[in-house]
Amino acid sequence: MAGEAQTRELTVDLGERSYPIMIGTGLLARTGSLFSERGFPVKSPILLVTDRAVEDLYAGTVEQSLREAGYTVARAVVASGEKSKSLDVFEELVTAALETGLDRRSTVIALGGGVVGDLAGFVAAAYMRGVRFVQMPTTILAHDSSVGGKVAVNHRLAKNIIGAFHQPEFVLYDLDTLASLPPREVRAGYAEVVKHGLIWDEAFVKWCDENAERLLALEPDALGYALHEGCRVKSIVVSRDERENDLRAILNLGHTIGHALEAVAGYGELLHGEAIAIGMVGSARLAARFGYGDELAAETERLLRKFELPVRIPSGFDTDEIMAAMQHDKKFKEGQMVFVVPKRVGEVEIRSDVPAQWVRDIVEQLKGEAGKL
Amino acid sequence: MAGEAQTRELTVDLGERSYPIMIGTGLLARTGSLFSERGFPVKSPILLVTDRAVEDLYAGTVEQSLREAGYTVARAVVASGEKSKSLDVFEELVTAALETGLDRRSTVIALGGGVVGDLAGFVAAAYMRGVRFVQMPTTILAHDSSVGGKVAVNHRLAKNIIGAFHQPEFVLYDLDTLASLPPREVRAGYAEVVKHGLIWDEAFVKWCDENAERLLALEPDALGYALHEGCRVKSIVVSRDERENDLRAILNLGHTIGHALEAVAGYGELLHGEAIAIGMVGSARLAARFGYGDELAAETERLLRKFELPVRIPSGFDTDEIMAAMQHDKKFKEGQMVFVVPKRVGEVEIRSDVPAQWVRDIVEQLKGEAGKL
Numbered sequence: 001m002a003g004e005a006q007t008r009e010l011t012v013d014l015g016e017r018s019y020p021i022m023i024g025t026g027l028l029a030r031t032g033s034l035f036s037e038r039g040f041p042v043k044s045p046i047l048l049v050t051d052r053a054v055e056d057l058y059a060g061t062v063e064q065s066l067r068e069a070g071y072t073v074a075r076a077v078v079a080s081g082e083k084s085k086s087l088d089v090f091e092e093l094v095t096a097a098l099e100t101g102l103d104r105r106s107t108v109i110a111l112g113g114g115v116v117g118d119l120a121g122f123v124a125a126a127y128m129r130g131v132r133f134v135q136m137p138t139t140i141l142a143h144d145s146s147v148g149g150k151v152a153v154n155h156r157l158a159k160n161i162i163g164a165f166h167q168p169e170f171v172l173y174d175l176d177t178l179a180s181l182p183p184r185e186v187r188a189g190y191a192e193v194v195k196h197g198l199i200w201d202e203a204f205v206k207w208c209d210e211n212a213e214r215l216l217a218l219e220p221d222a223l224g225y226a227l228h229e230g231c232r233v234k235s236i237v238v239s240r241d242e243r244e245n246d247l248r249a250i251l252n253l254g255h256t257i258g259h260a261l262e263a264v265a266g267y268g269e270l271l272h273g274e275a276i277a278i279g280m281v282g283s284a285r286l287a288a289r290f291g292y293g294d295e296l297a298a299e300t301e302r303l304l305r306k307f308e309l310p311v312r313i314p315s316g317f318d319t320d321e322i323m324a325a326m327q328h329d330k331k332f333k334e335g336q337m338v339f340v341v342p343k344r345v346g347e348v349e350i351r352s353d354v355p356a357q358w359v360r361d362i363v364e365q366l367k368g369e370a371g372k373l
Numbered sequence: 374m375a376g377e378a379q380t381r382e383l384t385v386d387l388g389e390r391s392y393p394i395m396i397g398t399g400l401l402a403r404t405g406s407l408f409s410e411r412g413f414p415v416k417s418p419i420l421l422v423t424d425r426a427v428e429d430l431y432a433g434t435v436e437q438s439l440r441e442a443g444y445t446v447a448r449a450v451v452a453s454g455e456k457s458k459s460l461d462v463f464e465e466l467v468t469a470a471l472e473t474g475l476d477r478r479s480t481v482i483a484l485g486g487g488v489v490g491d492l493a494g495f496v497a498a499a500y501m502r503g504v505r506f507v508q509m510p511t512t513i514l515a516h517d518s519s520v521g522g523k524v525a526v527n528h529r530l531a532k533n534i535i536g537a538f539h540q541p542e543f544v545l546y547d548l549d550t551l552a553s554l555p556p557r558e559v560r561a562g563y564a565e566v567v568k569h570g571l572i573w574d575e576a577f578v579k580w581c582d583e584n585a586e587r588l589l590a591l592e593p594d595a596l597g598y599a600l601h602e603g604c605r606v607k608s609i610v611v612s613r614d615e616r617e618n619d620l621r622a623i624l625n626l627g628h629t630i631g632h633a634l635e636a637v638a639g640y641g642e643l644l645h646g647e648a649i650a651i652g653m654v655g656s657a658r659l660a661a662r663f664g665y666g667d668e669l670a671a672e673t674e675r676l677l678r679k680f681e682l683p684v685r686i687p688s689g690f691d692t693d694e695i696m697a698a699m700q701h702d703k704k705f706k707e708g709q710m711v712f713v714v715p716k717r718v719g720e721v722e723i724r725s726d727v728p729a730q731w732v733r734d735i736v737e738q739l740k741g742e743a744g745k746l
Contacts, residue, residue: 129536
């Protein structure tokens with residue numbers, strides 16, 4: 001990625017717990033001054049949680065900036081990948097927090113992708129029943145997970161089943177960190193960007209469609225705009241329904257099938273963005289069954305293909321296993337399958353009257369057409 | 374314990390999250406109808422968490438009552454004692470919750486003392502980022518821990534260090550369950566009852582003083598009144614400061630020294646109530662150093678002796694270990710020792726200017742006089 005982008009800022013409006021998201025270039029080096037300006041206490045040590053892939057590239061910049069501002073910071077590094085989202089690694093981080101002497105006014109920083117954010121966020125939520133938390137996402141996908149306060153670790157039987165709602169103090173999104181992303185992760189990241197358009201904002205979907213090439217090339221200003229818009233939609237939804245009583249569930253477009261595919265593949269085999277891209281095509285086909293027309297599925301598919309995302313279930317997947325995995329989903333309420341179904345581009349609805357047979361048919365279709373991928 | 378007591382009810386006032394505490398006899402058998410009246414969904418399974426000591430005595434009554442009202446309930450039994458407040462046992466309970474099919478509208482019930490309440494409460498707080506929680510305390514001590522929403526498990530380096538604020542839907546306090554308490558636990562339980570008087574309500578302290586014999590004999594009406602008053606003080610304080618930003622810290626009277634003694638003794642050797650009884654004597658001696666007079670310590674000691682509680686540190690304890698354990702306390706902020714110090718009976722203040730040497734002197738005194746216990 002070459003060049004600079006303007007710094008964009010928006011606010012997640014949650015009353016007392018409102019917080020800003022800053023998106024731009026060269027931001028990590030400003031960490032220390034941001035901590036000072038916001039009154040983070042200098043005497044309380046900070047724990048910087050990151051993973052092996054990110055550590056060498058960016059941890060030093062953050063630490064140096066904090067130390068120059070007078071803060072004490074210790075680094076805790078976890079293995080890259082979904083396997084670190086476990087209770088065992090969580091316990092190791094709590095040990096690190098205790099050994100570093102973190103107190104109630106301390107801060108846990110998550111520097112990394114969604115795995116690091118979810119894991120470090122749960123440490124911040126549970127350590128001493130909650131300390132300050134700062135998100136520094138380093139992937140495109142994490143524009144989604146870093147906003148909204150959902151943090152969690154996995155259990156061997158189910159993903160994200162142990163967690164909390166714990167909002168960060170701020171989100172610092174340094175676009176420079178995205179330059180090091182593998183191309184497959186860039187593509188997968190755009191799945192959640194597109195999702196935010198599909199559930200809320202037709203104009204943004206159109207913009208994504210027109211700017212797909214610039215986005216895949218990581219042009220700073222296009223990237224900054226896309227992440228700002230994705231975060232904006234996310235923050236509007238979260239502001240209106242922090243605890244997912246109703247509206248927030250629309251963010252799960254593509255996730256019922258997507259999570260099941262991830263579980264069956266073994267976490268990490270299929271990237272999260274890839275799984276939900278396939279799931280969004282599945283949801284659009286459900287829409288057709290509910291009478292919202294066939295074009296929606298075709299249009300969703302065309303857009304996702306433009307971002308070089310998968311739109312079919314790989315043929316090796318077992319339909320029964322996929323269906324069984326959906327039963328363990330948190331979105332499964334009182335014996336009913338719950339799906340987010342698009343009505344048109346930019347609007348969705350939550351349906352709890354989806355016959356399991358429709359879902360099974362669509363899973364079979366998406367597998368059967370896998371050859372045409 | 375013979376006879377019945379009137380059912381007393383009070384409300385913990387936390388806006389949307391307000392909840393009732395019901396104290397009386399014969400309440401466990403009414404669990405099912407209480408769940409129905411309060412609209413707990415019949416389709417969502419319930420997990421009843423209890424321990425070996427309580428299981429045989431009371432779990433059947435609760436389960437039968439729930440089943441008669443149409444609910445599905447599974448039982449998860451943990452070993453009695455502080456060792457069950459671990460991440461390992463927490464994980465076992467999450468496994469049980471998943472295997473029972475608990476969904477987002479499900480309820481976790483804690484039937485037992487403080488250990489079961491803290492542990493099951495953290496399961497309720499973290500499972501799917503939070504499900505309903507009901508407290509059914511079966512000890513006197515748990516009148517304190519079951520109110521206010523603090524839930525947690527221990528880490529090998531520190532007690533209650535992994536947890537959440539998660540308020541119950543209601544607290545059901547069946548006095549019949551207290552009849553099976555060992556006398557030592559009865560006495561230890563009254564330490565927290567007396568504490569609630571000492572921090573807030575001089576008249577209640579006087580009442581405790583005059584009714585100590587009836588209380589030690591578990592006379593139902595005296596017991597019901599004492600627990601009601603203890604819960605009332607706790608709920609007033611929690612209502613005004615749920616997250617322990619300031620006022621709530623007064624509930625920690627006696628806990629800085631008390632927790633350290635528990636940690637040094639090895640959890641479970643010294644009962645929690647016994648440890649904080651000693652701690653409250655220590656705090657009253659600190660008060661003398663701050664110029665609040667020597668009578669406070671003598672009076673605190675006399676009252677606690679009336680409840681047959683220890684008021685000296687057993688001579689085998691190492692002073693350096695006790696001092697070191699205090700450094701790991703959550704109440705240790707930014708390098709300062711924080712203590713709750715009584716000003717007079719019924720009023721305390723929070724002091725963060727306590728010289729470590731004063732604390733060390735008092736610990737030494739309380740050890741040196743151990744022979745006079």
